Amino acid sequence: xxxxxxxxxxxxxxxxxxxxxxxxxxxxxxxxxxxxxxxxxxxxxxxxxxxxxxxxxxxxxxxxxxxxxxxxxxxxxxxxxxxxxxxxxxxxxxxxxxxxxxxxxxxxxxxxxxxxxxxxxxxxxxxxxxxxxxxxxxxxxxxxxxxxxxxxxxxxxxxxxxxxxxxxxxxxxxxxxxxxxxxxxxxxxxxxxxxxxxxxxxxxxxxxxxxxx
Amino acid sequence: xxxxxxxxxxxxxxxxxxxxxxxxxxxxxxxxxxxxxxxxxxxxxxxxxxxxxxxxxxxxxxxxxxxxxxxxxxxxxxxxxxxxxxxxxxxxxxxxxxxxxxxxxxxxxxxxxxxxxxxxxxxxxxxxxxxxxxxxxxxxxxxxxxxxxxxxxxxxxxxxxxxxxxxxxxxxxxxxxxxxxxxxxxxxxxxxxxxxxxxxxxxxxxxxxxxxx
Numbered sequence: 297x298x299x300x301x302x303x304x305x306x307x308x309x310x311x312x313x314x315x316x317x318x319x320x321x322x323x324x325x326x327x328x329x330x331x332x333x334x335x336x337x338x339x340x341x342x343x344x345x346x347x348x349x350x351x352x353x354x355x356x357x358x359x360x361x362x363x364x365x366x367x368x369x370x371x372x373x374x375x376x377x378x379x380x381x382x383x384x385x386x387x388x389x390x391x392x393x394x395x396x397x398x399x400x401x402x403x404x405x406x407x408x409x410x411x412x413x414x415x416x417x418x419x420x421x422x423x424x425x426x427x428x429x430x431x432x433x434x435x436x437x438x439x440x441x442x443x444x445x446x447x448x449x450x451x452x453x454x455x456x457x458x459x460x461x462x463x464x465x466x467x468x469x470x471x472x473x474x475x476x477x478x479x480x481x482x483x484x485x486x487x488x489x490x491x492x493x494x495x496x497x498x499x500x501x502x503x504x505x506x507x508x509x
Numbered sequence: 510x511x512x513x514x515x516x517x518x519x520x521x522x523x524x525x526x527x528x529x530x531x532x533x534x535x536x537x538x539x540x541x542x543x544x545x546x547x548x549x550x551x552x553x554x555x556x557x558x559x560x561x562x563x564x565x566x567x568x569x570x571x572x573x574x575x576x577x578x579x580x581x582x583x584x585x586x587x588x589x590x591x592x593x594x595x596x597x598x599x600x601x602x603x604x605x606x607x608x609x610x611x612x613x614x615x616x617x618x619x620x621x622x623x624x625x626x627x628x629x630x631x632x633x634x635x636x637x638x639x640x641x642x643x644x645x646x647x648x649x650x651x652x653x654x655x656x657x658x659x660x661x662x663x664x665x666x667x668x669x670x671x672x673x674x675x676x677x678x679x680x681x682x683x684x685x686x687x688x689x690x691x692x693x694x695x696x697x698x699x700x701x702x703x704x705x706x707x708x709x710x711x712x713x714x715x716x717x718x719x720x721x722x
Contacts, residue, residue, distance in 0.1 A: 304709075307709060307712050307713075308705075308709060310708070310712070311702070311704065311705035311708040311709065312689075312702075312705065314708070315687065315704075315705075337689075338689070373712065373715075374708045374709075374711050374712045374715070375711040375712055375714060375715030376708060376711050378711075378715065380711070380714065388610070389605065389606040389609040389610045390606045390610050392602065392606070393602040393603045393605065393606035394703075396602040397601070397602045397603050398703065398704070398707070399704075400707075403704065403707055403708060403711060404711060405707070405711075443714070444710070444714070467714065467717070468710060468713070468714050470706070470707065470710050474528065476525075476550075476551070482717060482721075484710060484713045484714050484717055486706055486707075486709055486710035486713065488701070488703065488706055489524070489525075490607075490611065490701065491524065491528075491611070491612075491616065492521075492524035492525065492528075493683070493699055493701055494611070494613075494616055494618070494683065494699075495523070495524040495527070495587045495589060495616060496517075496520060496521060496524065496587075496699055497657070497681060497683055497697060497699035498587050498588040498589050498591075498593070498616060498617060498618075499520050499523070499586065499587045499588055500520075500681070500697045500699065501588060501593065501656070501657070501680065501681050501697050502586075502587070502588030502591065504680070504695060504697055508695075
């Protein structure tokens, strides 16, 4: 499958398709038409068909899509049928929340360790693992072939820690630190800048208020 | 200022400008050219000028931009010079993390209450406030003119709770529940679907792996 030129906008919509298809699967629905999916998801049927055509179309439109097949195909495109090894660096509030809250395993991520530079946290039990000191980081990453690091550390240390992790072999970052990482182009970075999201919310509220004045 | 037709993509970039300008401000830098900003932020100077032209350009390019002025103007556009009243609904791991971790006040959000349906959490102290039961929600929202709710509750209850909050007067949601809310068009929703972000990360890792095969 040649999906080299699929836009990030299309990719960004795939998880939402997967979510709705997962719910249909859970309700034992076997087939769904683009029209039904359209009503369910509140996007046009034409958008759905266009999105799916990027990946070859996923089967006969006249009869609708087979839910299980469509789910598996999208899961495959998203790579969540593969297993990656992930650590969380930063065991503060946010790191602990992600450790407890995210269902990493369901998305093919094997969560194997959590680290913090604050020695007061060393040995604290979070979910089913113990917080390790940063001095363990290099050996742990190398021995466990860790490919993904979730960064929930302050922005002052994030850039340096990311560089170190790359040198240990980490290939991707889920970055919650409020800073742009400085890593080579072949390293994948997905930023979650919560403050930026909050500011977008603020902007859109202001817009609505101006419209209603 | 007529910013009715500014794209969400441009809006989405404003918080990042604000972040870099805030750092320049903190370092007492008075002026910055689009070229300098371009190198700092790793975007083209032409992109910066295009983005700023959406808002009238923010001053003379030849002499560079005045950092303080530019910061204040972007802050105004983002509406973070206004105060909004915000509550968190859902005092689980994620709700507690956001309560402890986000600097709401710095962005013009006055964080005034946290709620949970789990009675075991009622009265628990988080940051400087106590978790309240959901039975307090209606009165609290109405009496304190709450306009924003952060939803950190399970997706099974999020849609219904959002509808209730709208009927009490809430105008905007920062939604972490992994579901699409069903609210009127004049209500602002900013979704943070962490699982979707994780799947985008997974997709981009798979893509890189295929490129390197």
